[in-house]
Amino acid sequence: MIDVRKAEAQAAQWDISLRDWMELHTHVFGNVDAFGDSDIDDASAEEWRGRVSDVLIEHKLFSKAKRYMECSRYAHLYQCKGDGKHDLFSPIYCDLRFCPRCAPRQFARLLRKYEPVLKAVSAHKKVGFRIREITLTSRNTGNLTPAQIKKFNQDIKKALKSLMSGVEGWGAILCDEVGFENTNLHAHILFYGPYIPQSRLAEVWNEISGHEVVYISEAHKSGGKALLYMLKYVSKPPASDPNLIGLLEVAFHGTRRVHALGTFYNFVSEDSDNVNSEWGNCPHCGAELTKLPGSTRIQKAIIEGRTFVGTKSTARRKTWAN
Amino acid sequence: MTEELSEALGDFKIWKNPSNSGEAVAYLGPYRPPNGQFCFAPKDLQELGFGPGDYTVLAPEGSHRQGLFSKWQKVTVPE
Numbered sequence: 001m002i003d004v005r006k007a008e009a010q011a012a013q014w015d016i017s018l019r020d021w022m023e024l025h026t027h028v029f030g031n032v033d034a035f036g037d038s039d040i041d042d043a044s045a046e047e048w049r050g051r052v053s054d055v056l057i058e059h060k061l062f063s064k065a066k067r068y069m070e071c072s073r074y075a076h077l078y079q080c081k082g083d084g085k086h087d088l089f090s091p092i093y094c095d096l097r098f099c100p101r102c103a104p105r106q107f108a109r110l111l112r113k114y115e116p117v118l119k120a121v122s123a124h125k126k127v128g129f130r131i132r133e134i135t136l137t138s139r140n141t142g143n144l145t146p147a148q149i150k151k152f153n154q155d156i157k158k159a160l161k162s163l164m165s166g167v168e169g170w171g172a173i174l175c176d177e178v179g180f181e182n183t184n185l186h187a188h189i190l191f192y193g194p195y196i197p198q199s200r201l202a203e204v205w206n207e208i209s210g211h212e213v214v215y216i217s218e219a220h221k222s223g224g225k226a227l228l229y230m231l232k233y234v235s236k237p238p239a240s241d242p243n244l245i246g247l248l249e250v251a252f253h254g255t256r257r258v259h260a261l262g263t264f265y266n267f268v269s270e271d272s273d274n275v276n277s278e279w280g281n282c283p284h285c286g287a288e289l290t291k292l293p294g295s296t297r298i299q300k301a302i303i304e305g306r307t308f309v310g311t312k313s314t315a316r317r318k319t320w321a322n
Numbered sequence: 323m324t325e326e327l328s329e330a331l332g333d334f335k336i337w338k339n340p341s342n343s344g345e346a347v348a349y350l351g352p353y354r355p356p357n358g359q360f361c362f363a364p365k366d367l368q369e370l371g372f373g374p375g376d377y378t379v380l381a382p383e384g385s386h387r388q389g390l391f392s393k394w395q396k397v398t399v400p401e
Binding site: 013020023024 | 335340
């Protein structure tokens with residue numbers, strides 16, 4: 001399956017439309033698996049998604065199951081209000097965390113949201129403050145529940161606040177992670193603040209959470225690159241087993257995976273794409289768009305010559321996406 | 323194709339097709355067919371300095387919309 005963002009960037013670089021990019025690849029490679037259902041090879045991917053959806057259904061997450069199953073297969077139809085009345089389509093994504101099609105977009109969005117604060121502190125470092133990489137782990141119980149993840153996140157916040165009691169200007173971004181193909185819950189944290197001895201971090205973490213293993217080191221990369229490295233875990237699902245992916249989706253239901261703490265909480269960039277789609281106007285003429293009733297298969301929309309616009313269903317990302 | 327029409331329609335775009343599945347398609351740039359032609363022949367690509375291989379050519383938007391040229395064209399430059 002293609003990476004739509006990469007394709008968009010390449011299309012822009014070549015000064016062609018995304019549709020022409022897809023046509024080019026169809027001409028060159030014989031087919032283009034643009035949205036995951038364009039050829040027979042994709043049957044296995046759909047089977048895999050079906051098995052994830054089965055797990056979601058077992059846990060009564062019916063709406064999520066439907067969205068996961070139908071992700072990137074259908075499109076909403078739009079027409080611009082300009083004289084050209086350009087026909088457009090907007091793919092319907094599931095926007096779930098562990099969807100291989102949606103995770104790269106979430107990664108890009110989170111990077112844009114959190115990158116400015118790290119660049120800002122890198123440019124105006126406080127004396128004695130550094131960007132440090134912390135990993136806090138938990139014992140692997142072989143199972144993950146929403147309550148367990150919520151407590152884990154609360155414990156992290158408590159631990160950092162306890163360690164930074166009386167310290168001004170510290171901040172952190174944390175990202176929950178599980179090991180590949182397992183339920184080993186841990187958190188990668190980009191921490192900006194004074195030196196913390198590993199022994200002290202371990203002691204506080206153990207007091208608050210009951211868990212033991214911690215790592216801390218000065219970030220080897222600049223703030224932006226360290227963030228890129230940390231968020232890479234968000235960009236792809238942590239398992240190939242559909243049953244485990246389904247269980248992770250259930251475990252993280254209603255729980256955020258990426259959090260900002262301390263001064264970072266107030267200075268993260270506006271996540272405007274959550275509120276207003278960046279695709280508010282016609283890419284041909286800039287006119288406003290009108291949503292047409294119904295939806296259609298994405299392949300049909302492409303064949304009809306409609307132009308791609310990114311998702312306009314943004315509200316649910318705020319609550320479900322990261 | 324007159325020079326004026328060529329100017330009005332804009333450039334063709336040319337990509338080099340990968341010779342094996344591990345490669346990516348490579349954009350070579352915007353070009354115009356020589357001598358008022360409305361498509362590229364293999365010798366035209368040779369004259370531009372392109373080596374043997376398969377190429378994909380995209381006609382300027384206005385031209386294929388008006389049905390003047392085929393939107394996509396495949397050209398093979400022989401060994």
